[in-house]
Amino acid sequence: MNRNTFSYKLKQVLMFAGPGTILFFCVVVVPFVYGLYLTFTSWDGVSPNKPFVGFENYVAAFQDSAYWIALGRTAIYSIFAVVFINVLAFALAYLVTSGVKGQNFFRAGFFVPNLIGGIVLGYIWKFVFNRAYVALASAIAGGQVASPLSTTGGAMFCLIFVSVWQYAGYMMLIYVAGFMSVSDSLKEAAMIDGCTPSQAMRNVTIPLMRSSFVQCIFLSITRCFVVYDVNLSLTKGEPFGTSVMAAMHVYNTAFTYKKYGLGQAEALILFLVCAIVGVTQVVIGKKGEVEA
Amino acid sequence: MKKSTVKKLLVVMLTFAMVFAMAACGGGGGGDEGSTDAAGGFTIFNSKSEIQGAFEELAKQYTEETGVPVEVYMSQDTVAAHLATKYASKDPYTLNMVDPKDIYSLGVQYGLDMSGMDWISDTTRAIEVDGKVLGYPTCVEGRGIIYNGTAIKNITGKDFDPASIKTLDDFTAICEELKKGGMEAPVGILKDDWSLAAHYLAQAIEEREDVDGYVASLKAGEAKIIDDPKFNSLMDTFDVLMKYNAFAANASSVEREQVEQMLSEGQIAFMFGGNWDFALMKDFDYTGGAGMMAVPQKEEDAYTGKLLGGGSKYFYIDASEGTTPEEQQMAKDFLEWLRTSEAGQTFISDTCGMVSPFASNTIPVNDDLGAAIKTYADADMLIPNYLYFPDDHISVMGAKMQEYLGGKCTREDLAAAYDAYWQANK
Numbered sequence: 001m002n003r004n005t006f007s008y009k010l011k012q013v014l015m016f017a018g019p020g021t022i023l024f025f026c027v028v029v030v031p032f033v034y035g036l037y038l039t040f041t042s043w044d045g046v047s048p049n050k051p052f053v054g055f056e057n058y059v060a061a062f063q064d065s066a067y068w069i070a071l072g073r074t075a076i077y078s079i080f081a082v083v084f085i086n087v088l089a090f091a092l093a094y095l096v097t098s099g100v101k102g103q104n105f106f107r108a109g110f111f112v113p114n115l116i117g118g119i120v121l122g123y124i125w126k127f128v129f130n131r132a133y134v135a136l137a138s139a140i141a142g143g144q145v146a147s148p149l150s151t152t153g154g155a156m157f158c159l160i161f162v163s164v165w166q167y168a169g170y171m172m173l174i175y176v177a178g179f180m181s182v183s184d185s186l187k188e189a190a191m192i193d194g195c196t197p198s199q200a201m202r203n204v205t206i207p208l209m210r211s212s213f214v215q216c217i218f219l220s221i222t223r224c225f226v227v228y229d230v231n232l233s234l235t236k237g238e239p240f241g242t243s244v245m246a247a248m249h250v251y252n253t254a255f256t257y258k259k260y261g262l263g264q265a266e267a268l269i270l271f272l273v274c275a276i277v278g279v280t281q282v283v284i285g286k287k288g289e290v291e292a
Numbered sequence: 293m294k295k296s297t298v299k300k301l302l303v304v305m306l307t308f309a310m311v312f313a314m315a316a317c318g319g320g321g322g323g324d325e326g327s328t329d330a331a332g333g334f335t336i337f338n339s340k341s342e343i344q345g346a347f348e349e350l351a352k353q354y355t356e357e358t359g360v361p362v363e364v365y366m367s368q369d370t371v372a373a374h375l376a377t378k379y380a381s382k383d384p385y386t387l388n389m390v391d392p393k394d395i396y397s398l399g400v401q402y403g404l405d406m407s408g409m410d411w412i413s414d415t416t417r418a419i420e421v422d423g424k425v426l427g428y429p430t431c432v433e434g435r436g437i438i439y440n441g442t443a444i445k446n447i448t449g450k451d452f453d454p455a456s457i458k459t460l461d462d463f464t465a466i467c468e469e470l471k472k473g474g475m476e477a478p479v480g481i482l483k484d485d486w487s488l489a490a491h492y493l494a495q496a497i498e499e500r501e502d503v504d505g506y507v508a509s510l511k512a513g514e515a516k517i518i519d520d521p522k523f524n525s526l527m528d529t530f531d532v533l534m535k536y537n538a539f540a541a542n543a544s545s546v547e548r549e550q551v552e553q554m555l556s557e558g559q560i561a562f563m564f565g566g567n568w569d570f571a572l573m574k575d576f577d578y579t580g581g582a583g584m585m586a587v588p589q590k591e592e593d594a595y596t597g598k599l600l601g602g603g604s605k606y607f608y609i610d611a612s613e614g615t616t617p618e619e620q621q622m623a624k625d626f627l628e629w630l631r632t633s634e635a636g637q638t639f640i641s642d643t644c645g646m647v648s649p650f651a652s653n654t655i656p657v658n659d660d661l662g663a664a665i666k667t668y669a670d671a672d673m674l675i676p677n678y679l680y681f682p683d684d685h686i687s688v689m690g691a692k693m694q695e696y697l698g699g700k701c702t703r704e705d706l707a708a709a710y711d712a713y714w715q716a717n718k
Contacts, residue, residue: 046376046398130545144541150698238483239544239698241691255373257683258397 038264045260057265067266070249071273077156077245078224081163085220086213088168093175107176110169118166122233125162155235155243162230167223171216178212179205214285218278225274246270333361334386334619334626337378339371340430340605342571343644350639354629360622372398384614387607387623392679395419395427395606403427404611404620411631417603417649427606428627431646434584434601434665434674435491435566442581443558447473454585458596460529463588467536470561477538478561480551483697485690490681491600492530492564493693493710495587496523498678499595507680510714518707525589527703533564534697544698548572555582566601567661570645584664601665601674603649682717689713 002008039057041050061067092110096103113121130147137145148154182205190200228247231237237244244252250270254263333355338347344366351362367374371390375398378384390398396419405424412418412425419427444452447470457463470478482488499522500506509515517523538560539546549572554560556573563569564587573582586597609615609623630636637653640646645659647666657663668674692709695701701709 044397046372046379047401048379126547130542130547131550134542146541147545150542150545237687238485238691238694240695240700241687252684252687255370256687258372 035264036268038261039268041261043260044258045255046258053261057261060262061265061269064253064262064266066244067246067249067253070244071246071270073156073242073244074225074227074246077159077163077227078221080160081167081224082217082220084160084164085167085171086216088164089171089216090175092168092172093179096172097176097179107173110172112169113166114170116166118229119233121162121166122230125158125165126234129158149235150239152239152242155239158234159227159230159243159245162234163224163227166230167220171220174212174216174219175209178209182208210285210288214282217285218282221281222274222278225277226270333363334615334622336362336364336387336623336626337375337385337389338364338366339389339391340644341366341368343646346639346643350635350643353635354626357633357635358625358629360625362626379612379614382614384610384612386610386615386619387626388610389430389605389607392419392427392603392606392677393681395608396421396679399426399606399608402610402612403608406609406624406627409624410628411650414631414650414652419603419606426608427603428608429603429649430605430607431603431640431644432601432649432665432669432674433567433604433647434599434668435564436584436586436599437588438555438563438565438569438582438584438661440555440558440561440579440582442579443475443561444470445581446558447475452581454583455597457585457588458592460532460588460590463529464532467532467562471536475559475561477536477540479533479536479538480546480555480560480563481533481537481539481543481697482548482551482563482565483544483546483694484548485694486686487565488693488697489686489688489690491566492526493689494678494681494685495600496520496526497681498600498675499526503678507678507714510711511718513711513715516707517710518704521591523707524703525591526587527706529587529589530696533562536562544694552576567647567659567665570659570661573661580660582660584661584668595675598673598675599665599668600677601669602677684717685713 038050040052040054042053042056043050092106096107096110100106116124126149129149134145134147146154148158186204186208187200190204191197195203226247227245228251231243231245231248235243237248246266247270250263250267252263253266254260257263336347336351338344340347344364347364351364355361365385372394375384375388375390375394379402384402388398395403399419400421403424403426405426406412406418406428407423407425409425411428415429417429417432418425419429439452439454441452444466448466457466467478496517497503497507506515510517534540534543537543538554539551551560551563552565552569552572553576555563556576556578558579567584570582584599586595586599589596607627609620609627611620630640631650631652637648637655640648641653641655642658645657645662647657647662647669648655657666665674689710692701692706696703696706
């Protein structure tokens with residue numbers, strides 16, 4: 001059989017890439033394009049009519065101050081969460097690859113929070129902050145102590161704390177893979193050349209793990225920017241609507257306020273912001289990547 | 293057959309098999325409700341999750357009695373959002389249970405005109421839009437102050453008579469008495485936005501003769517709510533509720549269950565709420581003796597002693613092309629059966645403990661707060677709900693009320709925010 005003919009190649013492509021492509025097209029491309037179309041309508045999410053309104057929704061999205069406040073809040077939340085997630089994940093990865101006793105048990109243990117869904121996790125921590133913490137702190141301090149979820153700063157702290165707790169274990173695994181990919185011989189060579197362990201870490205291990213950093217930071221940025229589940233179950237946007245993140249605002253606009261077109265336009269802006277931040281970070285990160 | 297032909301055929305078949313398998317996976321992920329075609333029967337969408345089990349049982353009983361297959365579905369999603377997906381996929385339910393305000397959107401677009409049906413003369417709570425009867429009421433619900441009579445009696449030593457609390461002074465006096473008797477803070481306040489905005493703040497709009505006119509003047513910026521005696525009267529009461537709030541330190545983070553547990557177990561005596569709260573209260577060590585009374589206010593007026601409430605959860609029959617006339621007729625028959633049959637009446641009043649909106653249903657309500665609502669409804673002591681609040685009323689004004697509850701803003705700030713809210717919603 002001639003393997004260089006067009007029909008042979010087409011068949012091969014269809015057989016292996018066809019199902020995936022069709023599926024990708026159906027569940028990603030079509031909804032995306034349809035969603036884009038809906039941003040030009042004033043559809044309420046229910047009506048059979050979808051009146052075309054041009055760029056009105058985009059104008060409204062830019063004028064929706066609550067949306068931009070929520071987006072700004074999401075950016076602040078993301079900055080703190082991404083930094084803490086990665087610092088903690090790196091530290092944990094270092095600990096569980098340094099040869100401590102039972103390190104496999106610890107790896108599994110730190111990863112477990114990631115297996116619990118965001119909704120369940122939010123409810124668990126809500127109980128901890130609202131009931132356990134309040135009961136314990138009130139008993140110690142004497143008198144009623146306020147829950148951290150009842151203040152604006154406290155609610156943000158709780159959101160960041162829970163996200164770090166959720167994702168640090170997952171990112172730890174990627175850092176563990178990074179640590180294991182750095183050959184011991186390189187570290188040993190550095191030590192023989194007179195490096196202290198911290199110098200070897202800074203000048204040999206970390207530069208060689210750059211791809212792990214790029215991946216982890218990308219994953220944590222994109223996940224933090226579109227956070228919804230923990231936001232819903234832990235704070236529900238409260239107190240006084242001061243912990244409403246961008247995704248929650250988009251959901252409320254589209255489904256609760258029945259402004260589907262506007263919600264969709266705001267979702268698109270969120271997507272673009274998220275994509276620009278994520279891709280920029282990957283491009284910058286990849287530039288300086290080194291190989292052993 | 294040549295070997296290469298067999299191979300080719302195999303490749304093609306394999307490709308198709310994979311594509312179809314995947315397409316099937318993709319198509320099957322439509323939700324938790326599965327297909328909505330009852331063969332030869334009709335479908336019902338239930339939006340009261342707490343009665344789903346009982347509703348399914350009722351459907352079985354209906355099928356046994358009449359031979360008509362019925363399937364009851366439920367979704368945890370927002371009602372309008374869920375039904376929108378069903379309409380988008382051209383697979384609507386025949387009979388849809390929705391909130392009253394949805395009748396004015398979904399019902400108007402898709403609902404069947406039920407004019408001429410027998411049930412209409414049996415209730416005062418049907419929803420009629422432009423001469424068409426579109427909404428069939430399922431139950432009556434009301435809101436006011438829930439009290440725990442047992443807890444009060446334990447301290448005061450005498451039976452509690454809700455009629456004795458007419459004014460805010462009466463209420464303050466009983467709170468003081470309870471406080472002296474050892475109940476440190478006799479009141480609980482739910483911080484949920486729907487309770488604060490849609491139930492409490494809404495009273496300031498609802499307790500007046502010309503509700504539409506007042507809303508119109510707020511929208512036009514002609515009226516300022518801070519000058520309104522009703523708003524101030526209700527906020528004075530709210531201040532007293534806040535003063536005796538058992539969860540003052542955690543006013544804006546306390547969970548509904550915590551407040552209802554204390555009320556149910558008699559650690560607090562009062563909470564602003566509605567008959568739906570009983571479903572939660574009875575899950576704890578309920579002391580018994582709960583009931584409902586009007587929100588006490590400074591001055592007595594035409595609304596003193598009355599609760600707010602009305603029809604809640606309405607059925608509309610789908611009239612879109614996704615439903616056949618036969619299915620519509622089956623749904624009509626079911627609605628009549630639900631109202632007139634003993635099984636239907638028992639389901640509403642006894643099994644689900646709901647207050648029937650139909651005069652012909654005389655089965656006692658199996659729910660302490662529901663029974664209280666029925667007394668008010670029978671005595672015509674329910675102030676009608678205002679059904680035209682904009683969709684963002686709960687979240688926007690709920691957040692502002694939470695600020696007020698948490699001591700983060702003044703009454704003037706709250707009033708100014710409310711004025712601004714209405715003016716933005718012209």
